[in-house]
Amino acid sequence: MIRAGTGSLGGRLLVLTISFVLTASILIFFPSAANFRNNWLGERANAAHLAAIAAELAGNNLSEEAVRELLDGADAIAVARITGGATELVLGADTGDAPLREEDQTRRRPLREMAAVIATFTGPEDRLIVLTAIPPTRPDERILVILPEAPLREALIGFSARLFWFALFASLVTGALIYLALLVLFVGPMRRLSLSMTRFQENPSDARRVLSPGTRHDEIGEAERALAAMQADILAAIRQRERLASLGLAVARINHDLRNVFASAQLVSDRLATSEDERTAAMGQRLVRAIGRGIRLCSDVLEYGRSGETRPDLQAVTLAPLVDEIAGELLGTETRIEFDNTIAPDIAVMADRDSLHRLFGNLVRNAATAMKDRQVARLTVSAETRGDEVHITFADTGPGIPQAVQARLFEPFSSGGGEGSTGLGLSIARELAGLMEGRITLQSTGPDGTVFEVVLKRAD
Structure with a gap:
């Protein structure tokens, strides 16, 4: 049960409802009191x-x-008639020097009548009212009545007390009814949604904590169904992540064993490649290339699994020497590829050197693979400072990336079409760039080549 304190939604609704009803009662008090006052004076x-x-x-x-009996019956001190402009005293007594207040009931003035209510409460105790009215049986005449204001004040106080208690009772009853209605129709279901979210948050992998939506067709019903669908999606994602984690562990173990197997096979293939028999040597060369692709596949998969483990330590790294180092390692035996490093020697970025080495290495390796059958094979690396960013471009003269591949180019296991490609290089590069607070994009691609751009923060 939701507590009715002001801290809960239901409690606030109850307090607001009572406040609104009391406010409405206050607003109607003065017109009601003025009407009561007029009726009281009219009766007199x-x-x-x-x-x-x-x-x-x-x-x-x-x-x-x-x-005296006739005057007491009318609560009056004196009664006079006004006929043809002349005033005739019918019944009268001495009024002394008491203060007088004139009241004319022959003309109704709502605002003045409401102001007269306040004047009745605040006036002196001995004040008298000089009342002018139209007799019900003689509409052509006017009757003038002098009566004390004290009985009217007492009557108004009684009326105000009755109205206050009635308004308080009505506000409590109305507030309680509205509160119960809102509790059943809105607060209760919203509380159910809140509790469901809290329970699901405590253990999102427990299918029993998924909300079972009701049959309502209003906005709350839509919210229940949306929450239930979201919880089901999160549960499915958690289970899929657990399965992928188990699969990733198994793949890592398999890759470790495969690399050992490939290492042994590579020793044999190297000997076959150096055989004096041309046919045996040719088969050995093909075997070396096949084993190399297998080793790269295992390395890329393991590297992809490790790429999200730790956050890089960002330091100032000078680009030109690092790019030359990477090209020397990966293109040292590729004499057919012309490498051109045009990066100024003073340009440095905030990056982790090892992560940046892996990022640039993937781009250089992909470019070399793309240009292996090209007559003109050239890889150009350049950099430009723009504000607090450095834009590094890798431009090759490969055949370009197919249109069908471009939309999912940076997704894991999405191959750009190169033989032996695992499709993990660019995915790893994008993740590494993001960890270093940068980004990598495909700037252009076509039959004349492909350009990738890496944007990193400039080192001060």
């Missing part, structure tokens, strides 16, 4: 009119006691 005017008729019928035979 009618009673005074009846007393005046009785006095007229009795003529001069009324005793002082009878006059």
Whole structure:
């Protein structure tokens, strides 16, 4: 059960509902009090009119006691008639020097009547009201009644108290009903959604914690179904990640064993490649290349598995010597490839040297593979400083990347079409660039070659 305190949604709704009803009661208090005041004065005017008729019928035979009884019955001190502009005292007593307040009920003024309510509460205790009204049986005349204001004040206080308690009761009942309705229709289901998210967060791999949506067709029902679908997707992703983690561990072990097998086979293939028999030597050369592709496949898979383990330590790295070092290692035996390093010797970036070596190595290796059958094989590496970034480009003269491959070029195991390619080089390069707060993009590709751009932060 949701507590009804102001800290909960239901409690806030209850407090707001009661506050709104009380506010509405305050707004209608003054019009209601003004109407009550007018009715009270109207009743006194009618009673005074009846007393005046009785006095007229009795003529001069009324005793002082009878006059006092008639005036007490109307709560009046004096009663007079206004006929043809002349005022005639019908019943009267001495008013003394008490303060007077005039009230004219022949003309209704709502704002003035509401202001008169305040004046009744704040006026002096002994003030008298001089009331002018229209007699119900003699519309051509006016009746003038002088009466004390104290009874009116007491009546208004009683009316205000009754109205306050009624408004408080109505606000409590209305607030409780609205609160219960909102609790059943909105707060309860929202609480259910919140608890489901909390329980699922504690153990997202537990299928029993996935929300079972109800049959509602409103916005809350849509939220329940969306939450249930999201939780199911997260559960499926977690299970897939667990399976991939187990698979990755198995692949790493298999790769380790395969590399040992390939190493032994490479020793045999090297001897066959140096055989004096031309046919045996040719077969040995093919075997060497096949084993080399197998070793590279194992190395790339292991490298891809390691690429997300640690965050690189970013330091200032001068680009030109590093690029020459990588080209010497990877293109040293490729005499057919013309390598051109145009990077200025003073350009440096913030990077991890080993990670940057792996990133650039993948690009150089891919370019060399792409240009293996080209008559003109040239790899040009250049760099340009733009603000606080350094843009490094690797431009080759290969045949370009097929259109079908470009959309998924940086995805794992997406091959650019080269023979023996694992499709992991560019995926590893993108991840390494991201870890070094940089990026890698395919700038252009076509029959005349391909250009990749690596953007890294400039070292100060």
